[in-house]
Amino acid sequence: MGKSPSILTLLLILLAGLAVTTAQGQPERDPEIIAIIGTGNVGSTLGKIWAAAGHRVIYGSRSPDSPRVQRLLADTGFGATATSQADAARQGDIVMIPIPPTAIDEVMVALGNMAGKIVLDPTNWWTIEDGFAGAPRDPRRSLARQVQDLAPGASVVKAFNTLNFAVMADPEISAGPVTVPIAGDDVVAKQRVARLVEDVGLEPLDVGPLQAAQYLEEMLRLAIGFRELNPGLAFDYHLRLREN
């Protein structure tokens, strides 16, 4: 007959269990090393949230020593750092590119070899200023595909392009739980990005391969058209999962 575990053994098992849960009772996750290339609305908003959630945040900026970026570092806290775009990308396991779409070619070349990394792409072609007509482009070739072509060997994941940065900062301002659709060809990369979505207080929804990014990128056009036709009004996307 085997010996029953001592009280000390039971206590150690209990403590080990507690060690892998956070204060909120959520399972603890390995912190990510996230390079954020671009310190504008989206980059600064998500950088602050992810740093506070325990991830290591490295901002990649064209002017890492500027007073503006230094203020962002102070606001972000939690040991966040700022450096050049290429140096940040070299350090990051996940490299987010919250940059203007017109800068994608130039920035991806500057970042260098991205093989083996997750490249998180939140970019949109359309801007509010464009209005409904917008600058013409072929919707069949997504920005995410453009990024993938410039980053051979990387796992490009499209996410965070379907909501405003104000909702990222405070999901409560939207009148319902907000879903973040995620598209990419690498399932594990999408799972890691899904956890970052949850850290922001949003709901991840895997919508399929990178090809689906072309539809996600067109969603903003609808929202821009609506705003143009209904001055003073806008809508957020509340995609809800249900049984079918």
Ligand SMILES: NC(=O)c1ccc[n+]([C@@H]2O[C@H](COP(=O)([O-])OP(=O)(O)OC[C@H]3O[C@@H](n4cnc5c(N)ncnc54)[C@H](OP(=O)(O)O)[C@@H]3O)[C@@H](O)[C@H]2O)c1
């Ligand atoms: N605004 C939103 O609510 C929102 C929501 C979802 C997705 N998006 C998309 O996310 C991307 C970023 O949006 P954002 O609102 O954060 O833009 P933003 O405030 O204009 O910031 C873009 C940042 O990109 C960096 N950058 C790198 N190369 C650049 C270049 N050649 N020219 C200009 N900036 C360059 C700059 O950071 P440094 O000066 O530090 O280099 C700049 O602060 C866009 O593609 C946008 O469509 C925006």
